[in-house]
Amino acid sequence: MTSDTADINDDGPVEPGRSSSRFIISHRMAPYRDGRARRSAKGNFSERLTRTLGGAMDIVSDNGVERDDVRRVLVIDADEAELLAKTRELSPDTIVEREALRWPASLRMAPWGTPTPISSTSQVQSVGNPPVNTSPFTLTVTSDGVPLVGAQVELGLAALTPGAQPSSICVATDAQGSASFQFDETQYVPVTAQISPHGSAWSGMLVRPLSGGTMDLGSLPASGPLGWWHHLAGISDFDLQAGAGIRVGVIDSGLGPHAYLDHIVTAGAFIDGGFQPGALATADVLWHGTHVSGLIGARPPADTGGYAGLAPGADIFTARVFAPGRGANQGDIAAAIDAMVNGHEVDLINLSLGGAASAIEYDAVLAAYGRGALCICAAGNDFGKPVLAPASYPLSVAVSAVTMPGTFPVSNLANLTRPAQPDHYGTGGLFLPTYSNVGRQMAVTAGGSAVISAVPATTDDPAPYADMSGTSMATPVTTGALAARLSQDAVYNTLQRTSARAKYARSILEQSALNIGLAQQYQGHGLSRSR
Structure with a gap:
């Protein structure tokens, strides 16, 4: 909420006296287009913020930037009752929110902060109440009968005591393929x-x-450069120039390294209200961002069998907003959106993440739209719940996922997401998986289950691939397909960077979508298509 209401935004109004210590403070930029207006509004925000809250908050971080095109974001610790009492004295453009973390919209990812295989004896993730280490439990993982080394195995544990929290432990397999x-x-x-x-x-x-027990996994197919998700998007021939002239921003968990993604520009890390430039700061902490970027722009050499992006000719910029072991907050995502628009002049922004609604984040989406950039966002993987933010915002593009039967083995997670409802099945057996969020905001859908793309390299493999499932994957498929289409659109490429450009891009996306017979809340206008 703004300071006019004296509420602190989260999922709803805050009752005075309720304790919550960490907040994000920022200001509105979307209503102000020219530099003078932005400077004036930002100056008023900063002056009244210091005067009013100077002694009522402990600043964790403050980007403190002076440029009018850069959003000021503060992360603070404060007493909620005291903060709430003072919000009416702030400028009308001030937004004060509890920190609201976003999470990648993928069902499969590496453990937090572990982009490469680890020791088989190391516990790298524990969720809920950590279990007491008293009894060994082993699993062996093979691939076509050969022990699989360095595979991450996450064991989900249910608590036997009523009311106790579940837990999970994740380790990597050793040289014999064993996880203990x-x-x-x-x-x-x-x-x-x-x-x-x-x-x-x-x-x-x-x-x-x-x-x-033993789990035997089949080998990933190496039948690229095109996969079934390309064909669903209307791409039947590989074109290295697809997407040329279109600028795409990816805001995620980072990038690579990966031999087929070296052309992508690393745009730095926006973490906890701060910014770190360079490739090292942008390096992927989760595999997720590399997978997403690869679906848009991977450029595998000919005859390698590697899978290409849908728009390998596009100019792609990747920013990291996730820290190891933690979700991304709304202030960092807003700052990254601003940087993509103002610093790199992107046309499309891919956001394969989601969480609760945020006025700060929404203002960044509005500001981007006003400067011609369209945000394409994952609907979420909350198993049929309403669409998450930022996909739920009116000017965002919400993307659901569909699954194509016969494209993955029985042992794959995608096989466990088949719906029981007949109305979740469409043309050609395509179905809305049980994990996909749904809602009236849905714009389009795309292939999202068991999709194969790049993951960060190791010393032994400079160009590895892996499959992942989620609306996280359907979103870059949509972004790539739209980039490929817009690069061939003579009208789009004459438009100035205003809201008319973003509006036109969305109209092209929706008009070209292919109806696959699902309800609007499941598929939106249909499959996103490149032609």
Whole structure:
């Protein structure tokens, strides 16, 4: 909420006296187009903020920028009741919100902060109440009968005590393909084992795994440069120039390294209200951002079997907003959107992430739209719940995912997302997977389950691939398809960088979509298409 209402924005109004310590403070930029107006509004915001809240907040970070085209973002710790009491004294353009974290909209990812394989004895992730290490539990992972080394295995644990929280442990397989876990079997029972190989093999999911068991995963197909998701998007021939002249921003968990993504520009990291430039700061902490960028712009050499992006000719810029072990907050995402628009003049922004609505983030989406950039966003993976932000905002493009049967093995997680409802099935057997969020905001859909793309390289493999599932994957497929189409649109390329340019891009996306027989809340206008 703005300071006019004396509310602090989150999922709803805040009751005075409720304790919550971490907040994001920023200001509106979207209503102001010229530099003088922006400077005046920002100066008023900063002056009244310091005067009013100077002694009522502990500043964690403050980008403190002076340029009128850069949003000032503060991360603070404060007493909620005191902060709430003072908001009416702030400028009308001030936005004060509880920190609201966004998360990648993918069902499969590497453990937080672990972009490369780790020791098989290391516990790298524990969610909920960490289990007591008393009893070993082992699983062996092979690929076509050969032990798979360095595959991430996440063991999901259900608590046996009523009211206790579930937990999970993630380790990597050793040279024999074995993953060993320890937990108190009197308190927890294994319910799932999600296996994420780093290149060469399909991911897999075991339900109710047994200690001592073996999971054999098939080899990933190497039949690129095109995959089934390209064909759904109307691409039947590989064109290295597809998307040429279109500038695309990707705001995610970082980039690579990867041999087929070296042409992508690293735009730095926006973390906790601060900014760090350079390729090292932008390096992927989760595999997710590399996978997303690869779906848009990967350029594999001929005859390698590697999968290309849908718009390999586009100019792509990637920013990191996720820190190891933590979600991305709305202030960092807003700052990254601003930088993509003002610093790199992008036409399209890919946001394969989601969370609760934010006025700060929404203002950045509005400001981007006003300067000709269209935000294309994942609807979310909350299993049929309403569309998440930023996809839910009126000027964003919300993207759901569809699955194509027969494109993945039975052991793949995608096989467990088949819906029971007949109305979730469309043309050619395509179906809306159970994980996809739905809602009236849906604009289009695209292939999103068991989609193969690049993941960060290791010393042993400079160009690995992996499959992932989620609206996170459908979103870059949509972004790439639209970039390829717009690059051939004579009208679009004559438009100035105003809202008319963004509006035209959205109209092209919607008009070219192919109806596959699903309800609007599931598919929007239909499959996003490049032609």
